[in-house]
Amino acid sequence: MLAKEYFVNLISYKQNLNKIQDLFYPIIMILRQEKEGNFNYRLQDKDVVIQTPEGEELLRIPASVFLSEAEDLLNAINSHDGSFAISRIESFMNRIYCHSLKAKSSDKTDIRIILHDRRTKMNSEMGFSIKSQLGGNSTLLNASKATNFNFKIEGGNFSDEDIARINSLNSKRNKVIERVNAIKNKGGVLVFDKVDNLTFRNNLIMLDGDLPVIISNLLLEQLNTGISTLKELAEKLTETNPLNYDVSQNSPFYVYKIKHLLTSTALGMMPAKAWNGQIDANGGYLVVKKDGEILCYHFYDRNRFEDYLFSNAYLERASTSRHEYASIIKETDGTLSFKLNFQVRLK
Incomplete structure (x- = not known):
């Protein structure tokens, strides 16, 4: 459960959420930006001291009060579904100058912390993204129209009636698969065309020029096999080698490029x-487990951080009604297009 040490230290974990003994980062100060101003939180003896960036003390509260309030909040979250209000917790948050519940959607950083690195003996201000397991699985890359991948339908003979019939297939569980199978049954093949959104396309190409094609193959492989975890999908691509890399030296082309994508997405890159x-x-990442335990995947330990993302990331199908994909579109030149959406979550 939440314990005093978690205000003092961030503890590092392996990719499978097992604690690494004696590897932790002492917290010197937590920094918050609110509309009312900036506030710093630091532990002094047995108290939490809230002060301005200039050092003016605004409030001093026993750390035990924070722990008690945190326990109550955790219990409330675990006993409710969906959105709910807790007036007593809200009153406490207002008291400690905490009004914003989450960071801006355009910002990957949810919290800023000054940490002490015991290896370098230096204090550094770090931004962390917070991922919680208290609700549903957290999103690594959000679905939007910007994450649509456009495919051309080659082969087959599709009348307007065929297109309307396929687009009307509406299985609640497997609508996308049902429509893709209907295209295949008519002799059609999905061939990657482009990433619809120019900004996302350029971001991917800047990371690696092959990423648009690699992601398109991930999406098709998921449809063909039903596999959703990126680790297993990467293994499939390594076997089939759709980009014809020279694998004579067992170079992990697909794994490396997918890890690079996940890390860049986690720490800064946004599609639109x-x-x-x-x-x-x-x-790096702070992960809040269901029991309230706080795990730290620090970017200093990049290999461990990348392994965590790679081992826990999976593809999820987004809403077709919100993001305008999974329907056959007849273009002005007579060609047929079909879009698939790229969304990544963490287990």
Whole structure:
């Protein structure tokens, strides 16, 4: 459960959420930005001291009160579904100058912390993205129209009636698969055309010129096999080698490129925003487990951080009604298009 040490230290974990003994990062201060101003939180003896960036003390509360309130909040979250209000917790949050419940959607950083690195003996301000397991699985890459991948339908003979019939297939569980299978049954083949959104396309190409094609193959492989975890899908691509890489030396082309994509997405890159390659959440990830335990995947331990993302990421199908995909579109030149959507979640 939530314990005092979690305000003092961020503890590192392996990819399977097992604690790494004696590897932790002492917290010097937590920094918050609110509409009312900026506030710093630090532990002094047995108290939490809230102060301005200039050092003016605003409030001093026993750390035991924070722990009690955190336990109550955790219990409330675990006993409710959906959105709900807790007036007493809200009153406490207002008291400690905490009004914003989440960061802006355009910002990968949810919390800024000054950490002490015991290896370098230096204090550094780090931005972390927070992922919670208290509700549903958290999203790594959000679905939107920007994450649509366009495919051309080659082969087959599709009348307007055929197109209307396929587009009307509406299985609640497998609508996308049902429509793709109907296309295949008519002799059609999905051939990758482009990433619809120019910004997302450029972001991917900046990371790696082959990523658009690799992702398109991930999407098709998921449809063909039913596999959704990126680790297993990457293994499939390694076997089939759709880009014809020279694998004579067992170079992990697909695994490396997918890991690079996941890491860049986790720390800075967003589909609909032109990215300059700079990392926003330069600290890494904080993962809140269902029992309230807080795990740290620090970017300093990049290999471990990448392994965590790679081992826990999976593809999920987004809403077809919201993002306008999974329907056959007859283009002005007479060609037929079909879109698939790219969304990634973490287990």
